[in-house]
Amino acid sequence: MGKRRPVVHIRSKWAKTKAILCSRELGQYVPRTQRLSQSNLRQMLSRYRMVYVKPDAGTYGNGVMKLGFTHDGAYYCRDRDRIRHFPTLASLYRAIRIRSGGRRYLVQRGIHLLKYRGRLFDIRVMVQRNAQRQWETTGMIGRAARPSYIVTNYHSGGRPMDIRALLAPHLDQRRVRSLSARMSSIGRKAASALGKAYPGVNMVGADIGLDDRLNCWIIELNTSPDPYIFRFLKDRSVSRRVLRYARALGRIPH
8 A cells, every 4th residue: 555654543532623623524523522621511511411521542432421410400420331410510520530530531512322222322434544545434333332331332342233223213225325425424534634634544433423313423533443343244345345454554464
């Protein structure tokens, strides 16, 4: 694939969010995100009623929490499958800071994701540079969260699935194909924006969530996505393509 460039892995979610927000077109797909502070948390909860807080440099969904209001006006915090309640915003914020262990956190607008048999799911869109250094969508796979969990990552118990199965309860196959094309395009544009900011990036896993109106949201971008997850698909040609590109890019051994 031509001259090799250094592989860049960007740990900071904040840095990646700022990079793609440089694209005016992509802004509509990015949930509002801010650095976590008590004032920002108050503002975001007041506006969106439900938010996620996540470590700026976390992996595998570790440390992600879902926050919102209880029926009596107090607050709840959902961490994996555990729910805790807090009488005030100050007590909620203190608990988050203790849980964070001093790490930098972000607060993101909460998106009410579609569900499959009661399980939240999102779509991993794999985008890789081809031999011409152009971005190409090489695979897409759904990830259904473990029952009662708020994260979809495979390492947190998420179940990799064909996106057609996940979307079948919501769309006919013609509309599934149309939505897949839209997510593929969003993934390529996000990878392109990230690549402009960080030229060494050559592989991006774009995690795209869908709300109940089938709007697409870029939940997160991963610059070291797991290429092996596509082995769960029955269509082996997808995993072969993803792995072939990953080897050519120097991301996995030959």
